Amino acid sequence: MIENKYKHKVKTAAELAELLGDPPRRRKIVMCHGTFDLVHPGHIRHLIYARSKGAKLVVGVTADEHVKKADHRPFVPDGLRAMNLAALETVDFVTIDPNATPIENILTIKPDYFVKGYEYQRGGLHPRTAEEKDAVESYGGEVIFTPGDIVYSSSAIIETGPPDLAVEKLMNLLEGEKRSFADLKAALQAVKGVKVHVVGDTIVDSLTVTSMIGASGKTPTLSVRYEGRRDYVGGAGIVAKHLEAAGADVTFTTVLGKDDLAEFVREDIGRSGIHLNAIVDETRPTINKNAIVAGGYRMLKIDTLDNRGISEQIAKKIVRGIKNTAVDAVVFSDFRHGIFNGESIPMLSAAIPDAVFKVADSQVASRWGNILDFRGFDLITPNEKEARFSLGDQDTVIRPLGTRLYEEARCKVLILKLGSRGSMTFREGGGELRTFFGLDSFADHVVDAVGSGDALLAYATLALKATGDEVVASVLGAMAAAVECEIDGNIPVTPDMVLKKIETYERRAGFQE
Known part of the structure; x- marks a missing residue:
């Protein structure tokens, strides 16, 4: 070099x-x-x-x-x-x-x-x-x-x-940590077959496509023509699908209503080859977030949901599912739509067997929740807003903020997602082992950033469990997030997609076209 x-x-x-x-x-x-x-x-x-x-x-x-x-x-x-x-x-x-x-x-x-x-x-x-x-x-x-x-x-x-220094920073990290592109490729193979249990809120994301007709002259009412609707499994469901696409053996425990969207979820998850443990709560609807689009612009979003905490009876069913499902890792995918709350989190966390790898992601952009509810986990992956919310701190610059969150969370690894600025990983240091390192975004052409955090969570979880290597896990997670950013829609990311992204950066690192 x-x-x-x-x-x-x-x-x-x-x-x-x-x-x-x-x-x-x-x-x-x-x-x-x-x-x-x-x-x-x-x-x-x-x-x-x-x-x-x-x-x-x-x-x-x-x-x-x-x-x-x-x-x-x-x-x-x-x-x-x-x-x-x-x-x-x-x-x-x-x-x-x-x-x-x-x-x-x-x-x-x-x-x-x-x-x-x-x-x-x-x-x-x-x-x-x-x-x-x-x-x-x-x-x-x-x-x-x-x-x-x-x-x-x-x-x-x-x-x-x-x-744009993404290549240079990546090379500096790999060289400094004595890692290589071969290690990244090997990890993609190593993650296959890891048994993972995802627990979390299923969200059906809908896109209702319309075209503008006009507006009322007397009231602020828009008139649109209905052209169609597409439904996608999102929330914790897409996390499960990313994990399955990566090669994991996935069990997915969630709460659904008794309605047509629940059947849609069952069919979609079933086609993915995921073991679905759907607990029915007839008192609440299956969560649906319907974006009304006109001329390519999102005009309105209609949410059908009930954010009440789940009942103790349903919580106990989830606890039994966690205890009785033999897996290598448990992922709590928290969107704060009922499954995770002040009463249920201690119960669900305590149900995870001691030897099982514990991961939590708490997406609370518009709701009340706190990643610090999952203290002592092996991996947590909040974004900057969630980190600031959990600490009540809007002023501290990123690196000290992440260090403080890492210390208070008492986790083994923290990957702090920074959007277009990439990510920063915090871990136990000592000797020549640095306590934190950053990665720039590997996305070349961002088409749709929605879901990139879910892809990062999936690949980082599997790589960290399979290899125990924070560097490899962080890079693979960042590569998967970049792939998701370059796809229209929240589509499960496959190892072939990630491999292609790795090879692109390997060529760039070697100054090849």
Whole structure:
């Protein structure tokens, strides 16, 4: 790989201290430090100036966990930021700083000159800059400020039009975690035959197609011509269908009414080869969400549902189903339409056998619910809005927000869905194992993003259960979500579809057409 040509320039602070020796030195060592989220012309001018002051230039890069100055940052992970700098001729060495400030690295490397941008001295020294200056001067070094010039902002560039770095970030992750595209393909095979029990609310999504006739001149009443209606199994039902399409052996427990839509669900699920455990509640309808479309625009949505919590009798039937169905994993697909509530969740969670892999997804965009109701699960997959709702926090930037949710949920793995910005995975860290990592969206042409989270949930669940690998599970889930985004309608994603997407990115990673 091209990146291997520059790897020798990326060192730890301890390695650099041994390599460069202690001052006084005949050949001066210069050091800079920053985030360098996107290397722009201002950075280049700063680095060229710094390099002119000595024989060697060392650049410290802030580690991902300490980048908190803007939302969804860093945009570029630290390994890739370090490689971007290492590829520059003017830079001799790069070190990823695991500390919140550069002071410890300064005292370890002991550069002769520590170079800061001129903006850091305007209006007097910031207390943090003063601390850095004290550290440099403690061994006889000197702080230099670059001359005044145009100040560029990585944040402004990223927010104006973020570049597409999905391939580069993926390669950086796979290489850093010692994974490969072969591992992704192998996982697609490994998920086949995993036994999964999905428990959740079935929603029949309907599309009533019309054409505009006109509007009343006296009242705000639109007149449309009926042209047809299409029904689809959604909610927890489509999660079950994604899992089955991926090759899992699926049991689906849900609550249906006693009506025609319930029969539609039975027939549709039956054709999919899923084992359906439908519990009938004659007091409520089968959930239906009917979108009225005119001229390609959704004019109105009519929901037929009853969000009352299920009765204790029905909850006990679901509990028996969970206890008596031998599976490898249980997925709670919570749309807050009755099955999951304050009383039923503890009962249903307690029914899962200890050795079974536990997954929860709580989609509460317009209803009351909380992903933290599923504490202690192996995998949870909320989106940003659901994460903020669960913590009552609309202000914290994404990475610290996800870390806090991960800690409070006490789960093993958290995949935080970020829509068009991709996803971020949180896990137990330690040693060289990073505690979080991000992936950009792999969707090339978004046609319909509805259902992408369901596809991610299905493939991430199966891959994590089959391989125990958070990286592989996160990538496969993201690939499946991208495939779903490129399809019109919530259609089950097959392994062949995901394989095609993997191979596309494998070609791009190899700079092939």
